[in-house]
Amino acid sequence: MRLLSGMRPTGRLHIGHLVGALNNWLSMQSEYDCFFMAADWHALTTSYTDTSKLPEDIMEMALDWRALGIDFTRSTVFVQSDVKEHAELYLLFGMITPMPWLERDPTLKNMIEDMHLRGANYGLMGYPVLQAADIALYKAGAVPVGIDQAPHIELAREIVRAFNHRFSIVFPEPKALLAPTPRLPGTDGRKMSKSLDNAIFLDETPEDMKPKVTQLITDPGKIHATDPGDPDICSVQYYHKALRPEDAPQADTDCRAGRLGCVKHKGYLAEILSSYLSPFREARAALRGREGETRELLKAGAEAAGRVAAETMEEVRKAVNLPF
Numbered sequence: 001m002r003l004l005s006g007m008r009p010t011g012r013l014h015i016g017h018l019v020g021a022l023n024n025w026l027s028m029q030s031e032y033d034c035f036f037m038a039a040d041w042h043a044l045t046t047s048y049t050d051t052s053k054l055p056e057d058i059m060e061m062a063l064d065w066r067a068l069g070i071d072f073t074r075s076t077v078f079v080q081s082d083v084k085e086h087a088e089l090y091l092l093f094g095m096i097t098p099m100p101w102l103e104r105d106p107t108l109k110n111m112i113e114d115m116h117l118r119g120a121n122y123g124l125m126g127y128p129v130l131q132a133a134d135i136a137l138y139k140a141g142a143v144p145v146g147i148d149q150a151p152h153i154e155l156a157r158e159i160v161r162a163f164n165h166r167f168s169i170v171f172p173e174p175k176a177l178l179a180p181t182p183r184l185p186g187t188d189g190r191k192m193s194k195s196l197d198n199a200i201f202l203d204e205t206p207e208d209m210k211p212k213v214t215q216l217i218t219d220p221g222k223i224h225a226t227d228p229g230d231p232d233i234c235s236v237q238y239y240h241k242a243l244r245p246e247d248a249p250q251a252d253t254d255c256r257a258g259r260l261g262c263v264k265h266k267g268y269l270a271e272i273l274s275s276y277l278s279p280f281r282e283a284r285a286a287l288r289g290r291e292g293e294t295r296e297l298l299k300a301g302a303e304a305a306g307r308v309a310a311e312t313m314e315e316v317r318k319a320v321n322l323p324f
């Protein structure tokens with residue numbers, strides 16, 4: 001079975017990307033025929049004013065993926081804009097997507113609110129249509145994503161269904177494979193995001209991370225170390241559960257019983273985080289200076305993806321009765 005997922009290149013990856021999406025990708029590599037894509041055109045839908053950092057952001061993300069264990073020789077890893085067929089299928093999908101489907105997409109609404117984009121541009125409205133094209137171009141049946149992307153995948157299913165119904169059956173309906181752990185909250189309790197300045201980055205040193213761990217929001221009703229707390233509303237415990245599930249139930253019990261203070265729990269979490277990320281930091285350091293090689297791997301990935309995309313588009317043009 002084929003699988004596709006993508007990520008916008010928006011700079012350094014943070015722990016939310018890892019827990020909410022990339023760990024899920026990693027676990028799929030041995031079972032599926034995986035396509036992983038740097039969604040640079042998607043990045044342009046919101047960050048079109050200054051694109052000077054885009055090449056660097058793409059490379060940083062690719063190096064981060066490699067350091068995490070995404071295998072560029074086993075999976076097909078490429079940059080969206082290197083395969084122009086995405087744009088062609090996007091255009092055709094645009095013809096069969098009713099506007100109200102886009103207007104009620106909650107993920108799109110959130111993006112517009114988060115980024116204070118008054119009056120979204122046409123490109124942003126098309127965001128889910130482009131995403132549907134990304135998936136359908138490779139006839140992917142499964143899409144590993146975080147829960148925030150679920151509405152986009154549902155829309156992709158509807159668009160593909162509309163195409164199959166109107167023309168002929170070309171595409172499978174893709175299923176979302178949701179990450180087992182949802183995205184972790186940022187240091188201020190809101191969704192973790194670079195633009196909100198509340199992220200813990202994958203390449204941070206333990207010293208840089210410590211003050212951020214200290215900021216994490218715990219149960220506001222727990223004032224003293226010996227007060228019983230509610231771990232269900234504690235960011236420290238969310239992280240603990242995601243990163244070291246083995247002894248998280250013990251912390252839950254101890255917090256409720258007033259045997260585990262927040263300061264102590266944060267100290268322990270700082271250790272968990274630093275040992276969790278240390279293999280990544282080492283692998284990432286070993287990749288320094290290997291941009292050229294990584295660029296070659298991405299080029300080879302784009303060629304392999306392009307072959308599949310070209311085949312699909314032949315079928316699509318035939319189905320739509322366009323010259324081919």
Ligand code: TRP
Pocket residue numbers: 004005006007008039042130131134135143145149152
């Ligand atoms: N919208 C996704 C995100 O922001 C990125 C993305 C682009 C994607 N194209 C995709 C995800 C196709 C899955 C499949 O995370």
